[in-house]
Amino acid sequence: MKTLVIIPCYNEEENILTVVRRLQETCPWADYLVVNDCSTDRSREILQSGGCRYLDLPMNLGIGGAVQSGYRYAEANGYDVTVQMDGDGQHDPAYLEKVVAPVAQGNLDMAIGSRFITHEGFQTSFMRRLGINFLSGLIRLLTGCRVRDVTSGYRACSKAMTAYFARHYAEDYPEPEAIICALTEGFKVGEVPVVMQERQGGVSSIRALSSVYYMVKVSLSLVIYRLSRSRKGGKR
Amino acid sequence: MSLILQIVFLLGDLVFLGLIFLLIKRDRLSVRFGMLWLIFGGVWLVFGAVPWLLKVLRGVLRFQVVSNMVFTMLLAFVLLVLLTLSVAASLAARRMRQLAQANALLEERVRRLEQQRGPDAQNEDA
Numbered sequence: 278m279k280t281l282v283i284i285p286c287y288n289e290e291e292n293i294l295t296v297v298r299r300l301q302e303t304c305p306w307a308d309y310l311v312v313n314d315c316s317t318d319r320s321r322e323i324l325q326s327g328g329c330r331y332l333d334l335p336m337n338l339g340i341g342g343a344v345q346s347g348y349r350y351a352e353a354n355g356y357d358v359t360v361q362m363d364g365d366g367q368h369d370p371a372y373l374e375k376v377v378a379p380v381a382q383g384n385l386d387m388a389i390g391s392r393f394i395t396h397e398g399f400q401t402s403f404m405r406r407l408g409i410n411f412l413s414g415l416i417r418l419l420t421g422c423r424v425r426d427v428t429s430g431y432r433a434c435s436k437a438m439t440a441y442f443a444r445h446y447a448e449d450y451p452e453p454e455a456i457i458c459a460l461t462e463g464f465k466v467g468e469v470p471v472v473m474q475e476r477q478g479g480v481s482s483i484r485a486l487s488s489v490y491y492m493v494k495v496s497l498s499l500v501i502y503r504l505s506r507s508r509k510g511g512k513r
Numbered sequence: 514m515s516l517i518l519q520i521v522f523l524l525g526d527l528v529f530l531g532l533i534f535l536l537i538k539r540d541r542l543s544v545r546f547g548m549l550w551l552i553f554g555g556v557w558l559v560f561g562a563v564p565w566l567l568k569v570l571r572g573v574l575r576f577q578v579v580s581n582m583v584f585t586m587l588l589a590f591v592l593l594v595l596l597t598l599s600v601a602a603s604l605a606a607r608r609m610r611q612l613a614q615a616n617a618l619l620e621e622r623v624r625r626l627e628q629q630r631g632p633d634a635q636n637e638d639a
Binding site for chain 1: 610620
């Protein structure tokens with residue numbers, strides 16, 4: 278099973294090499310691709326000198342554009358399973374096999390690594406959990422499917438899902454939107470329990486002020502997307 | 514509308530249309546976006562030449578005075594232009610994203626091929 282791990286990277290000079298090395302040590306069976314989203318720090322130099330495989334975007338496209346580049350790469354190179362993993366060290370490669378398994382077995386098209394099944398490890402702040410629960414409820418209301426960790430960026434996708442995301446992927450804060458796209462297009466989405474860690478260094482791209490924009494934008498996108506498409510249940 | 518005001522209005526409109534033509538001719542404005550402004554100028558040229566039409570339209574649309582109708586029409590046109598520009602900006606952003614991704618994929622492929630060929634082959638090419 279040919280597997281590619283996409284690691285989006287924006288100003289992650291403190292973490293990126295550790296993340297890549299840890300992935301190589303833990304999962305030598307998986308290929309990886311770091312997508313440098315036009316970082317303004319030394320991320321690119323670090324990737325180059327470390328002999329890493331990376332895409333170097335000529336302009337900052339945001340997390341959605343960066344991840345989509347990885348999906349395009351995976352589709353062009355015939356990967357069977359594509360996994361997204363954050364470049365800040367929050368996602369433990371030890372769980373990669375567990376996240377990939379339901380997709381590799383053909384049970385799911387998208388397996389999301391969820392913090393909120395066993396409630397172990399880093400659980401994020403109370404306010405973020407509140408937002409995540411709201412979006413989770415909204416997705417359940419719109420699609421009837423329950424996904425707990427809607428903002429988790431640790432997810433594995435099948436070949437068909439990869440091909441879909443290579444063409445359609447939200448620009449910024451894409452995780453919840455990707456779930457509703459997958460569900461309305463008839464793909465099978467499920468969760469796998471994982472333990473996440475706090476980011477190992479640097480600062481998060483989501484700040485207090487942008488959280489308001491995040492909630493409004495994502496909620497609006499979810500509702501518009503759902504209203505504009507009828508559900509293709511059971512087609513896949 | 515007085516004759517002098519009508520002449521000034523018509524001349525102003527002709528200058529506006531001339532400017533749009535000039536911008537299109539010099540490739541500063543695409544025909545696609547210039548079309549909207551040309552239609553706008555054309556409509557006001559007709560209204561300027563035959564102001565009586567405005568009075569008829571005011572009667573049909575039940576406006577109290579012609580000036581209210583003119584301002585409403587201008588506002589509607591400006592909103593239409595803004596919407597068109599928002600659509601164009603969204604489309605351009607999407608195309609730019611696709612182009613940047615294609616560029617990055619191609620650059621990675623070239624880099625990989627160059628690494629496979631080794632530094633000696635690259636020196637021979639140079």
